[in-house]
Amino acid sequence: MQQQTFTIKNSTGVHARPAGAILKKASQFACKVEIEKADGTRVSAKGMVGLLKLGLKQNDQVTVITDGDGEVEALQAVGEVLETVFE
Amino acid sequence: MFFKKKKTIVSLVSPLTGTSVSLSEVPDPAFAEALLGDGVAIKPTNGVLVSPCDGIVAHLIDTHHACIVGHDSGVEVLMHIGVNTVQLKGEGFKPLIKTGDVVKQGQPLIEFDMAFIESKGYPVITPVIMANGEVVEQVTKHTGEVKAGDNTVLDVEVKK
Structure with missing residues (x-):
């Protein structure tokens, strides 16, 4: 199992498109x-x-937890999307 | 094959009165390329979004420009009023339901002010898509003139 904390960067939080x-x-x-x-x-x-x-907002901290095949890659890849600015 | 599995098809009616068109007409690649999910888009002629089926409001987004209705079959439908309308922060949208409400097909969910939204520079074209593609085997789309709560826009075959 892998886990790491990321911060939401998108100004409008996680709405339909970021989700x-x-x-x-x-x-x-x-x-x-x-x-x-x-x-x-x-x-x-x-x-x-x-x-x-x-209902994630900008600057919210979230922990991504991955477990299983490809858990290291998945953790980084999903973390990157969480920290992406969409607008 | 001697045994044919019975298919479960969920018919979803249009949540808006207007014209049902291909998702490719939505000026947002995330929707146009069906990256978020398969479905259609409705160009509305009035501003009342109704439920496409009997179900439960799985989620009303806090800026009131989108909601997801879940059907008993497991199918979840995302309706996203307009493009980039998250930026309006709720202005121009009046929700009539909340997350967790049980709704009937055709029941009004969100009222929105089309003229206001367009005056702010946002298109009102509304994608109606599968929020959980993993339960969907196949989606049959119907385009053309539609009346809210009346004409079927999507026939969704549910995976066994």
């Missing part, structure tokens, strides 16, 4: 990819509803 980008990236990996917010809410990064439910 779509995160789930597409996460879905490229076979391993489990989960995102946990500071309050302990944890969702799969491979589902749109879960990602939107987190």
Whole structure:
């Protein structure tokens, strides 16, 4: 299992388009990819509803947890999308 | 094959009155190239978004420009009013439901001020797409003139 904390950089937070980008990236990996917010809410990064439910805003800190095949690569790849500025 | 599995098809009606068109007409590559999910886009002629099926509001985005309705079959439909409308921070949108509400097909979900949104420079074309493509086997799309809550725009075959 791998985990690392990232900061949301996008000014409008994680709305539909960023959530779509995160789930597409996460879905490229076979391993489990989960995102946990500071309050302990944890969702799969491979589902749109879960990602939107987190309601992530700019500067929120989230922990990405990966477990399984390709967990190291998945952690970095998903982290990169989380720190991407979309607008 | 002697055994044919029975297919589960979920018919989704148009959430808006207007014209149903290909996603490729949406001026945002994330939607136009179906990167977020397959579906259609509706060019609305009035500003009332209704539910495309009986279901539950899986998520209302906090800036009120998009919501996801989940159907019993597991199909989840994302409706995103306009393009880049997250920037309006809720202005011009009036939600009539909240996350977790049980809704009926045709029930109004969000009212929006088309003239206001367009005056701010945002297109009102509304992608209606699969939020969870992993449960979807195939999507049949219907284009043309549509009435909200009435005409089917997507027939979704659910994976077994």
